[in-house]
Every structure is written in structure tokens, then in C-alpha cells.
Amino acid sequence: MSATASLGHNSEEMTAAKRRVALHSVLAALTMTLLKLAAGLLSGSLGVLSDAAHSGLDLVGSALTLFSVRVSDKPADANHTYGHAKFENLSAFVEAGLMAVSCAWIIWEAMQRIFLHEAVVRHSFWPVLVLVTSIAVDWWRSRKLAAVAQQFKSTALAADAFHFASDIWSTLAVLCGLGLSWLGSITGVGWLSYADPVAAMLVSLMILRLTWKLTRETSEALLDAAPSEIRESILREVAGVDGVLGIEQARVRRAGSLTFADLTLALPRSYTFEHTNELVRATTDAVQRVVPEADVVIHTVPRQSSTESIFDRVRSVAARNNVSVHEVSVQSIEGKLRVEQHVELNEAMTLAEAHNFVTAMEAEILREVPELKSVLTHIESEPATIERTLKVSGKAAGDGQVESETERIRRNLRSVAADFSEVVDVHEILVGRTGEHIHVSCHCTLPDELTMQRVHEVITALEDRLKLECPEVYKVLIHPEPETDNHR
Numbered sequence: 001m002s003a004t005a006s007l008g009h010n011s012e013e014m015t016a017a018k019r020r021v022a023l024h025s026v027l028a029a030l031t032m033t034l035l036k037l038a039a040g041l042l043s044g045s046l047g048v049l050s051d052a053a054h055s056g057l058d059l060v061g062s063a064l065t066l067f068s069v070r071v072s073d074k075p076a077d078a079n080h081t082y083g084h085a086k087f088e089n090l091s092a093f094v095e096a097g098l099m100a101v102s103c104a105w106i107i108w109e110a111m112q113r114i115f116l117h118e119a120v121v122r123h124s125f126w127p128v129l130v131l132v133t134s135i136a137v138d139w140w141r142s143r144k145l146a147a148v149a150q151q152f153k154s155t156a157l158a159a160d161a162f163h164f165a166s167d168i169w170s171t172l173a174v175l176c177g178l179g180l181s182w183l184g185s186i187t188g189v190g191w192l193s194y195a196d197p198v199a200a201m202l203v204s205l206m207i208l209r210l211t212w213k214l215t216r217e218t219s220e221a222l223l224d225a226a227p228s229e230i231r232e233s234i235l236r237e238v239a240g241v242d243g244v245l246g247i248e249q250a251r252v253r254r255a256g257s258l259t260f261a262d263l264t265l266a267l268p269r270s271y272t273f274e275h276t277n278e279l280v281r282a283t284t285d286a287v288q289r290v291v292p293e294a295d296v297v298i299h300t301v302p303r304q305s306s307t308e309s310i311f312d313r314v315r316s317v318a319a320r321n322n323v324s325v326h327e328v329s330v331q332s333i334e335g336k337l338r339v340e341q342h343v344e345l346n347e348a349m350t351l352a353e354a355h356n357f358v359t360a361m362e363a364e365i366l367r368e369v370p371e372l373k374s375v376l377t378h379i380e381s382e383p384a385t386i387e388r389t390l391k392v393s394g395k396a397a398g399d400g401q402v403e404s405e406t407e408r409i410r411r412n413l414r415s416v417a418a419d420f421s422e423v424v425d426v427h428e429i430l431v432g433r434t435g436e437h438i439h440v441s442c443h444c445t446l447p448d449e450l451t452m453q454r455v456h457e458v459i460t461a462l463e464d465r466l467k468l469e470c471p472e473v474y475k476v477l478i479h480p481e482p483e484t485d486n487h488r
Contacts, residue, residue: 021148022062028141029059032134032167039130053106055134055167057098093218099211103204110197110204131171138167162214230291234261237286243267243279245303259294261287269302269316276300310369314339317365321357324382336373339365344382354379405472406431409440412469419465422446422458424483437474440466448482455480 036052145161
């Protein structure tokens, strides 16, 4: 990571750097304003006085910049939930207004001198020395301010840098005006006496043009105008994130050095919360590749994708109704499609409530999947309470009859499993009792290459065979494992 990037991540160092350069700007503006004012009063030059007025407004602007960078770096609070960064935009806007007022006054005064009365310019070495010094100071300060403004994307510091840079051009114009005026006084060319006010007017018109550009930029930031090039770059980057179906809304705005991005993304409705969360994280990274450290807020809306199967659409209806479905199958009967599914409902529901719920869900599935002719739902109860299961163990119970029953169930399970060529072994057999019901669970090792369809068929047949051999068993749960994972 570069030194600049490291500094950008250190908010305390960033704040200190911005305040330091803003304070130096205030001191530089104060010094040059006093020097130019003294030189202008001594020489009587409107150009020098206009430049002093410009520097005076720069002083006000620099003081405002110092205040704004102190405020803008404060963290968000209850009254400013997006932070205080827009104080920088407001500061830049006020500085632009001050510059426009000063330019209007200078133009008015220049026209007065040209058309109504002629002012006498007293030529000396000191105004020239002050103006040359001013150019050197303005060049040094504008470079420092511009570097920090670009590093931290500070609009207030950028406006201050613009002020000092414009001072360079205005001072050069004033120097030309003074030189031509002096040349006219020693050669006797009368019209050269107007060079000083004309130079002041040219400087003001030039500054007005640049001020208009600054005003437009700061106004757009204050009015939350989206930077079009940044927005387009963000849209391209986000559209490339795998899983995003579309961008339904994208709002981007700037506040001082901060960028806020608010996106609404269309995602496949079959995505889980975890998958959606990962995709939101990937999208945030995509935005921050365009605008590092952007504040990103992402909203997601579920949408049907073009790749959804009938099974996906049936499960999406179940998810909308906040129930679980399993063993979903689609059958073609005389050219007409029918869905069979098992749905788990709260065991505390009455039959009438469960029937009404399932009927409404079936109607919703038929609307969602119009190619279906009918839906058949098998209702199962979903336990609402945690049942206490006791391990059936003859050793613990001290009962020889229980011991023989447990061992008989285990022996029968192994015997039944031996009849299936796909079954490598069964292990971790647990026989337990919940109330009056006996439950059996075990791990079953199967070949790695067996398809899940065949795995389901083998396990279902194994469960059915065990219940035939041991009718007292109420429920059987078999966990399939690949052969390569069998470390027994």
C-alpha cells in the first residue's frame, strides 16, 4: 500500500493535514492582503488595490475553509446522520460568491476611472516587489493546497487552491497594467494610462469565468447531483457481479470528500439469506473498487430468474408462506403436469386450519406455475417442542429384555443393509425412546459415484425394510456418507 493510501485510511492524520494546510493558507492570505493593500495605497493603482481586494476575500475564504475542515471531519451524529462533510461544499459555494462580489466591484470601479475620472498612478519599485512576492507565495500555496485537496478529495481546500491560483494570473495582469501605465507616463502616450483599470477589468472577467465553474460544481454537490461518470462506472462494475439480475435503482451523491452510493439490486428469489449477504458484500467491494472508502447501502428485492425450474418456483411459494416442503416431485399424467409435495406445518394447528392453509398455498402455486394442472400436498406435523429422547441401553437400564431388544434392532438393521449391494456398511447405530416411540438413527456408507437419486432410493428402501422387520420402530433416520469419508 502506498504512503498516500495509508494516510487516507488514517482519519486523525488526514484531519491534521487538512487543518495544517488550511491554517497556512489563512496566514499567507493575511500577509499578502496587508502587503498589497499598502502597495496599492502608496501607488494609487486600481489594479493593485483590486488585487488586494481579491486577496482580502481570499483571506475570508481561507478562514471559512479552516472552519469548514474543522467541522466537516466530525463524525455523524443524531442531527447529521450522513456526517458533516457538506460543510466543505457550503464553504466552497460561499467563497465563490465572495469572489463574484469582488469582481463586480472591481469592474465598476475600473469603469468609473475610465469614463468619469482619471486616477493618478504613482510608480515605484515597492508595488512591483510586492506583486512578484505575491506570485511566488500564491504558486507555493496553490500547489500545497491542491495536493492535499486531491489526496483527501476536499472541495473546500480545492476552492482555496483555486483562489491562490487565480491570484497568480490576476497579479500578472496587474503587473502588465502597471508596466504599460509606467511606459505611457515616460513616453507621453496618453491612452496607456488606461492600462491599469483595463488590466483590473480583465482580471475580474477572467476570475468571474472561473468562479462560475466553481459555483456550478459546488451547487451540484449541494443539490445532490450525481457525478455521471462515477455513476456509470459503478453501474458497469456492479452489473458484472455474478448473481445480480439487474440494478433497479442507483443513487450516487457527494458530500465533501465522501461519496454515498445507494443501490437496489434484483436477485434470484431462490437465494438464501447467507447467499444474499455474500452477494451484497461482493457488490459493496465492486462499488469501492470505483470509489475507495465509499459509503455503500444496498437494498435487495427478490425476482424470478429465467433459469428457474418448476421445482424452484414451487419452493419459492413455500418460502413466501414460511413453510418447508420436501420430496417435491412432478409427474406427467396423460400429458398434464401434477406436483406432489410434503409440507411441514406446526403440530399445534387443527386439521381445518392446516387444510385451509394448504389449499391457499396450492392455489398460489397454480398461479405461479400456470403449466401445472394440479397440486397434491401431503401434510406433516412439524414439532413445536423439544422432545426428550432417552438412549435405550440395557447396560444403563439394567434390564436384560431392553438389552436384547436393542441388540435385535441393531442386528436386524445390519442384516437388512447386507441385502443392498450399494451399502458398504452401517455404523454409529443409536436406538432411543421418546415417550412410547422408538427411534433409530445411523450412518450409512455408500459409493462416492452413486447419484443422489439412487442414494435416496436405497435409504428409503432400507428404512422401509427395517420397519417391516421391527414394527415397533416408529422412526428411522439414516445419514449417508461417501466411502472416501469412512474412517472406520
